[in-house]
Amino acid sequence: MVNRTQPLPTQPLKQLADSAHTERCTGLLEAIEEDSATLLDLANQSVVSARQFDRNKLTQLCRLAAKYENSPAPVQRPLTGKILISAFYEPSTRTRLSFESAWHRLGGDIMSITDPATTGIAKGESYRDIAEMLSGYGDVVVLRDSNGTAIYEMMKSLRIPIINAGNGTDEHPTQALADMYTIFKWRPALLQTRVAEQDRIRIGIIGVPGEMRTVRSLLLFLSLVPQAIEEVVVICNSDDVFSPGQREELEERGLRLRVTADMEAELPSLDVVYINAIVWSGGGYQEHGSEYRLSKDSPLKKDAIILHPLARGEELSTDLDETTHNWYFAQARGAVFIRMALLTCYVWLF
């Protein structure tokens, strides 16, 4: 029960911008030379997989995101009159709001499909027919679907670009873009073509790459900057860590991978720790995850940062929120700006 002793909001709000954070954006901006032309390739393309990006595109997207994050509200609204169809056939408040916020901030309008039960897919309508409808009514589609192949089916007949906001256990490329953007804000030097051996980082990923779409996309993006990474340590107690061909592909692309089940032994030497809500197939936190819990008492390296795509469960203790390891809130905030950067590319389409 609320009572009259509850403190009223008479104080001004906390400062809107975190000044240390703004400095980070400036650092990233200074580290990257502008080359917007490379983003033109994205103007007439759907975004389905992290495989579509090369290092230059990734770098320029991060640059543009930092520019947006660093500046006050943009005066221009380049997407005025353009309609985003936000189709979340699998519910997600966080990713949906992040995309919608980015589109709105660029001036565009939005039509949402959030109730799967009322849509054509539920009624057995074919992806071809749905793609026809979306092509006629919007300018860009953002799709989340628990069926991994739905987006590929739709692309066969869509006449407008579609962006993958999570397709089954396959990929979630824009989440991974947000992860990369956070890492580069933290250490802009990692974008250099040559990174000195002592500056290379060690990244720990707690989760099952073969079954987690965010991890799958992140590993593909990390393999674009192998010169900056000493090693990626996959921390997981599953037998089926990788899906068929996944490890081979990543190693071909230059990533050094190691798998271990012992998180505690690895933490003291990791620069980046990526952890995910433990929702592994065939079991839950009790069965697979209780040993993989990060808290203030974890043996973290002093400068280590923690990333988490959120929403979190018990695997990430809130006692870390007030520590310098907490970069997951910055990661969530940055997600809007990297999506603004990506969506800006569609301005050239129109």
Place this chain on the structure above:
Amino acid sequence: MVNRTQPLPTQPLKQLADSAHTERCTGLLEAIEEDSATLLDLANQSVVSARQFDRNKLTQLCRLAAKYENSPAPVQRPLTGKILISAFYEPSTRTRLSFESAWHRLGGDIMSITDPATTGIAKGESYRDIAEMLSGYGDVVVLRDSNGTAIYEMMKSLRIPIINAGNGTDEHPTQALADMYTIFKWRPALLQTRVAEQDRIRIGIIGVPGEMRTVRSLLLFLSLVPQAIEEVVVICNSDDVFSPGQREELEERGLRLRVTADMEAELPSLDVVYINAIVWSGGGYQEHGSEYRLSKDSPLKKDAIILHPLARGEELSTDLDETTHNWYFAQARGAVFIRMALLTCYVWLF
């Protein structure tokens, strides 16, 4: 499971505009002399029934729709600051998105009511009270309700225009407007005051006019151009084809109607075949519809076009999609433009 062999979207999108189609719009534009003044009547009116339209209004709406479809994104946003309340008490993704897209493209804002369970009607609130609320909060209402009289009840106290997006089994006038727009794009000459006997068309409608709102509205619109229609053949195996007075009204308006149950016998002589998802009362596809299925193997006239308001079920085979009979996709695309034309009339209201 998605694998790395899925083709990535590295190719440019299919051409956004279908050039043959654009030519059709031009043809329609050239066939109609502009007379926008006639649309002024719609500025302060609700749209409930196809009976509200005369041939001139229908023609001018089609002209304006063709103008929109034929031109790139309009620069003007005449509905800026105006709010559409999109109230779908009976779910419909397709019609809802089509209306919302049209309103957005004209610059307006939208508030959606898509969850019937949370609305006043579900809580037993009276239509009068709901109409009061809508009048205060929006500028135009689009309503779909499974109760056919709801819109008439609301109109008694609404102080803003309301548009019927499907009221029970009664009418769906804007869907029928989209149907007519498609037919006129296909044959602009049908709009002439005098159509030579050999140019008149034969239209087959597969469905029950007495129980299908889209068919009911379409027949009323067709009766505005009896000079262009040799015969409308209603194809249906029901005993109760028409609702009381329906056939008489249509014949008074000049339409020649015939009813038959034998689709195969009629197809070779039909110019337009209109088919609907088989959702007849007291039975389904198995009981009433399995003999009414169109496919590539149907004995269609060479130049015949097929219309379907979509979403489709088994009655319309996807093997027709790549044939020249497929005008149902064009029909779906045109639905946005004809609704833009209709909504443009409200600009004069403000």
Place this chain on the structure above:
Amino acid sequence: MVNRTQPLPTQPLKQLADSAHTERCTGLLEAIEEDSATLLDLANQSVVSARQFDRNKLTQLCRLAAKYENSPAPVQRPLTGKILISAFYEPSTRTRLSFESAWHRLGGDIMSITDPATTGIAKGESYRDIAEMLSGYGDVVVLRDSNGTAIYEMMKSLRIPIINAGNGTDEHPTQALADMYTIFKWRPALLQTRVAEQDRIRIGIIGVPGEMRTVRSLLLFLSLVPQAIEEVVVICNSDDVFSPGQREELEERGLRLRVTADMEAELPSLDVVYINAIVWSGGGYQEHGSEYRLSKDSPLKKDAIILHPLARGEELSTDLDETTHNWYFAQARGAVFIRMALLTCYVWLF
């Protein structure tokens, strides 16, 4: 079943503005001297409780609301580019549309969360994490939650303002603002610093102040103008009328309160009768409310006005709709303008 004899909407709509009503707005405008500076305090604040307002702020908000209600659509769109997150974790069409309409009319964009089942709160996400997300993705949050302390929890970490649209049984301050705005439009003289004894009003409130959030907030606002109120009569047959400390606080603030169960005895001497849908805890209309029903036959004072936050149930007969006692429809209409006034304060934030 709808038939062709239904009257078609060929008549122009009823007049959009009620001219008597417009006069009322003018009266209120003339009674209040402009002092917008006092509203600056609201620019960087959340709005949680009626306790945050003093008489001057209340007065100036009503003045601004009357200005909006009295003028045609505003040309300026001061909230262009700003995003409202409309988070209704407890469903409400009426309050949600009223807020969204106000925000749209000021030019802003909206992202809605209307399906509680899909949101983080349902998944057990902490308020802290949700507040982080909302801070990153929007500019202002409107929250309704059946948990009364949720808004206080969120405020601890939110970096953007939040507005209380109903928190459990605690408060609903913007509904009460709409109530006060209606009362002042009816009698602008009540805003004078000194009100002659014979001009003071008697207000009856049918409901349980301890358990109804709208009543709780209204009483706090009424206590800002004790010089204009002879007495507030709480009409209720419950044993627990007030929550702990509630009556004491109101009396400290200068309100004269009396409790009675006998509505009929009070009605002839009440100037304002405030009635609410009877949804009392531990019982319904049958048990608690059937004796508290207003109709044309109720012994109302000739000039008395009835207020009701709507949606209504059986406690308010529709036979009152066409009488001069009906100010509840004006109250509903005014709700958009008072919310526009409140939201305008955030323009200074940006």
